[in-house]
Amino acid sequence: MEYTPETRQQLILCCECGTAIPPNPANMCVNCVRSIVDITEGIPKQATVHWCKNCERYLQPPATWLVCELESRELLALCLKKLRGLVKVRLIDAGFIWTEPHSRRIKVKLTIQKEVFTATILQQSFEVEYVVSSMMCPDCTKVMAQNTWKAMVQVRQKVDHQRTFFYLEQLILKHNAHLETINIKEVKGGLDFHFAQRAHAIKMVEFLGNMVPTRSKSSEQLISSDIHNGTSNYKFTYSVEIIPICKDDLVVMPKKMANALGQIAPLALCTRVGNSVHLIDPKTLQTAEVTGFTYWRQEDINSISGRRDLKQFYVVDVDLLGPRAGRFALADVTIQRMADVGKNDNVVIVRSHLGNMLNFGDMVLGYDLLTANINDEYYEKLNPDDIPSVVLVKKTYPERRRKRKPRNWKLKSLNKDEGELVPKKQEQEKLEVDFETFLRDLEEDPELRQSINLYKDNSAATNTAGAMESDMDDDDDEGELPEVPLEELLDDLKIADDSEAEDDIQMDMA
Incomplete structure (x- = not known):
């Protein structure tokens, strides 16, 4: 290649060291410019980031706590915001330098540019080391420390079971509704919800009142006061009592109360408890609703029999009468006590609302009022002709079939603190029985399932296959067990973080 005057580059000498360099406005080489001007001056080479070891969040001043994975963009942005002098230069590149995760050190390599002289831009790379300092965030402090709750909601129900709380x-x-709680504690007869703010406790009280009939009262306790600025610190307690009437309870009320509810019979059966109590007269299919305000105003409705008083009966005959009310149909049902089956011909004919649910050979649960010992003032005032011998409640299934049939669904539970309440063996067994009863209610009552979420249990797939084989081999089964349809079940999804999601996408593409 021949060099011509146009292609020949002219060089000049650096005014500091005399090195031949291409012409530039500063007339200096890069080394001499760096020796005279340091563009990293004013940018700290060491800094501290605060990290909560309990919830693993980083502090972004002044009071924001963020969840950041190691070597993530969020953590890099947080680290760069700690460097105050960075606003005076132009940031070209930033990246992490690998460090041992347990060293509590984070190293970041930065590349910056700055105009040092007229039309002279200098680029330089340097490292910044961050020390990870442990510091508990305010949320974790409130949870770990004692007496940090601002308001508490005490939920109680005067019954001998826990099905309502399930x-x-x-x-x-x-x-x-539990997202704002800082602690949920199990106590005898109910639950205690602790909140950091009074407004959250009031919101919980309103939620409970919309779900079930309740009454509440509040109290406050002075913790501290400042006479100089006139401020005081209080703790608030809200006592919420749930109506002591549950599904399938037999209730009795005075004649005046029954007339006010549409002249329903004083002896009625509770079929459902929502934001009001739904009652039905098994002999006429007449229904009535009792709101919480109506009940708490006089408390004239007493529950005289509960689930633990139910007896098993054998259905001999069902004679439908025609009248219907929703999912119930009136019928004369001929039943026999289980103790008399195969021994004698003693039968009882009762009028029931379960006419369309029972057939010959079924098992049914009911209250045997002929042998029951009921001590209630309203019950004693009833006309003996108005008291049926047996009140049928629900269809049931043999226990041997219950135990053999696995469930393909499950429920989620709250993260509760047992505290000082350690159930004894008998109490634990009673709790398991109540929970099993609640699960059976969900299987048998589609209306009850609509108000809660049920999730698929994939771990029960193999057990279900084995159970199906045993069902085919068993020839003496009577009827079909109620099951939860698959379309009513939700997938138990777990939300993965961004890194896991990206890995899943890459695996799918591969």
Whole structure:
């Protein structure tokens, strides 16, 4: 190649060291410019980031706590915001330098540019080391420290079972009413919800009142006061009592109260408990609703028999009478006590609302009022002709079939603190029985399932296959067990973070 005057590059000498360099406005080489001007001056080479070891969040001043994975863009942005002098230069590149995760050190390599002289831009790379300092965030401090709650909601029900709280727990999970709680504690007869703010406790009280009939009262306790600025610190307690009437309870009320509810019979059966209590007269299919305000105003409705008083009967005959009310149909049902089956011909004919649910050979649960010992003032005032011998409640199934049939669904539960309440062996067995009864109610009552979320249990797939084989081999089964349809079940999804999601996408593409 021949060099011509046009292609020949002219060089000049650096005014500091005399090195031949291409012409530039500073007339200096790069080394001499760097020796005279340091563009990293004013940018700290060491800094501190605060990290909560309990929830693994990083502090973004002044009071924001963020969840950041190691070597993530969020963590890099947080680290760069700690460097105050970075606004005076132009950031070209930034990246992490690998460090041992347990070293509590984060190293970042930065490349910056700055105009040092007229039309002279200098680029330089340097490292910044961050020390990870442990510091508990305010949310974790409130949870770990004692006496940090601002308001508490005490939920109680004066019954001898826990089925209502199992149902209430599922309602809370479905509507995410527990997100603002800092602690949920199990106590005898109910639950205690602790909140950091009074408004959150009031919101929980309103939620419970919309779900089940309740009454509440509040109290406050002075913790501290400042006479100089006139401020005081209080703790608020809200006591919520749930109506002591549950599904399938037999209730009795005075004649005046029954007439006010549409002249329903004083002896009625509770079929459902929502934001009001639904009653039905098994002899006429007449229904009535009792709101919480109506009940708490006089408390004239007493529950005289519950689930633990139910007896098993054998259905001999069903004679439908025609009248219907929703899912119930009136019928004369001929039944026999289980103790008399195969021994004598003693039968009882009762009028029931379960006419369309029973057939010959079925098992049914009911209240045997002929042998029951009921001590209630309203019950004693009833006309003996108005008291049926047996009140049928629901269809049941043999226990041997119950145990052999696995469930393909499951429920979620709240993260509760047992505290000082350690159930004894008998109490634990009673709790398991109540929970099993609640699960059976969900299988048998589609209306009850609509208000809560049920999830698919993939772990029960193999057990279900084995159970199906045993069902085919068994020839003496009587009827079909109620099951939850697959279309009513939700997938138990777990939300993965961005890194896991990207890995899944790459695997799918591969």
